[in-house]
Amino acid sequence: MDILAWNSLAAALIKDFDALPRPECNYLRLAFVDPDVRRLFTDWETTARTCVAYLRMDAMQYPDDPRLAALVGELSVKDPDFRKWWAAHDVAHKTCGTKTLNHPVAGTLTVDWEMLGCATDPDQQLMVMTAxxxxxxxxxxxFLASWTRTTPSPATTPDLRGHS
Known part of the structure; x- marks a missing residue:
């Protein structure tokens, strides 16, 4: 669940990822330890449980991964819900759904999300959110996209026909 790349609208919607140290750019970690990201999810518990179940699936594939073990250790120490849900051993592989976000400036947004796989590297996925x-x-x-650009041009203006 490392966040490897993002566009400016994703940063405006979720978090200014450029301001984070690289090791902290992890969707699961942010959902549990960043109070702003945690508040963003209207149904934080469902989002967090799903994230833990995804991580459990990754742990089954890569049981000896030291970064994964460090993340599980950190979150187990910092959050009792993570500890409880990790111990439940639930596994998920959902590739699409709907989230309701409570953005501090833009208000309540309902977005559909989809995970798109990479044919050449199955360990990488692209999350696309649309409205x-x-x-x-x-x-x-x-509105959020208008924050992300100072001079609109065809090369930098995102196509927002339902996409983020």
Whole structure:
């Protein structure tokens, strides 16, 4: 769940990833230890449980991965919910769904998310978040996108027809 790359709209929506040290750019870690990211998820418990179940799946594939073990250790010490859900051994491999976010500036947004696999590297995935065209959430994404550019141009203006 390391965040390897992002666009400016993702940073405006979730977190300014450029401001984080690289080791902290991890979706699961942010969901548990960053209070701003934690508050972002309207249904934090469902999001967090799903993240733990994804991590459990990764742990089954890579049981000796030292970075994964360090992350599990850190979160086990810092969060009792993580400890409890990790011990449950639930596994998930969901590739799409809907999240409701409570953005501190843009308000409530409902986004559909999808994980797209990489044919040449199955360990990497791209998360795409979209909002229904014409919806309040779509308008909120446009609003956030306006923060991400100073001079709009075809090369830098994101195509927001429902995408983030």
């Amino acid at each position: 229904a065209p014409g919806s309040d959430s779509h308008d909120a994404l446009h």
